[in-house]
Amino acid sequence: KAGVTQTPRYLIKTRGQQVTLSCSPISGHRSVSWYQQTPGQGLQFLFEYFSETQRNKGNFPGRFSGRQFSNSRSEMNVSTLELGDSALYLCASSWGQVKIETQYFGPGTRLLVL
Amino acid sequence: DAKTTQPPSMDCAEGRAANLPCNHSTISGNEYVYWYRQIHSQGPQYIIHGLKNNETNEMASLIITEDRKSSTLILPHATLRDTAVYYCIVRVGAGILSGGYQKVTFGTGTKLQVIP
Numbered sequence: 001k002a003g004v005t006q007t008p009r010y011l012i013k014t015r016g017q018q019v020t021l022s023c024s025p026i027s028g029h030r031s032v033s034w035y036q037q038t039p040g041q042g043l044q045f046l047f048e049y050f051s052e053t054q055r056n057k058g059n060f061p062g063r064f065s066g067r068q069f070s071n072s073r074s075e076m077n078v079s080t081l082e083l084g085d086s087a088l089y090l091c092a093s094s095w096g097q098v099k100i101e102t103q104y105f106g107p108g109t110r111l112l113v114l
Numbered sequence: 115d116a117k118t119t120q121p122p123s124m125d126c127a128e129g130r131a132a133n134l135p136c137n138h139s140t141i142s143g144n145e146y147v148y149w150y151r152q153i154h155s156q157g158p159q160y161i162i163h164g165l166k167n168n169e170t171n172e173m174a175s176l177i178i179t180e181d182r183k184s185s186t187l188i189l190p191h192a193t194l195r196d197t198a199v200y201y202c203i204v205r206v207g208a209g210i211l212s213g214g215y216q217k218v219t220f221g222t223g224t225k226l227q228v229i230p
Binding site: 004035042043044088090092102103104105106107108110 | 148150155156157158159160163201220221222223
């Protein structure tokens with residue numbers, strides 16, 4: 001079965017621009033979580049979506065937002081980009097409904113803000 | 115979610131067992147221990163998880179102490195492809211009944227270098 005896919009894999013933007021990243025979960029998975037990974041901060045949780053609703057949220061400013069569609073695909077948007085937003089953005093999917101869950105990660109989108 | 119402590123780096127000879135420790139002294143009764151690894155520039159890969167019993171799968175074994183305050187991930191025969199950063203995570207089990215659990219906290223992990 002196909003894994004988690006993320007597009008695009010690489011992206012270069014300039015400060016002040018906005019960006020939208022896409023994540024397609026494993027078929028049947030309804031939960032999608034987003035993470036930011038930087039060398040200085042490591043892996044940090046952004047938010048989680050389940051059945052088109054944001055179910056949990058990390059400590060990131062409102063410039064970071066997301067949504068989930070009825071087919072469980074998710075998008076993450078960052079507005080007014082800052083240099084510090086340069087990072088590897090990872091999404092992870094899981095069933096979202098059972099007690100013991102394993103998240104499966106995609107390859108990530110590497111964003112560079114100039 | 116409870117915090118974990120791992121050594122920043124370890125070396126292991128190819129073909130030998132790699133034993134990666136993790137301390138999670140503040141773990142609570144309903145938190146599971148998960149292990150992931152991340153090979154350079156790729157997404158984290160799930161390895162194994164457990165609650166209180168030792169677990170084994172095709173990738174690794176997980177040994178959890180009786181008091182659950184620490185655990186060890188064992189890669190029985192390390193290969194060069196096992197060179198990666200290994201993350202130990204403790205978190206509550208999932209599902210809609212828990213009201214949203216996916217706020218997983220990753221620590222800094224252990225960088226395992228397998229040496230030929």
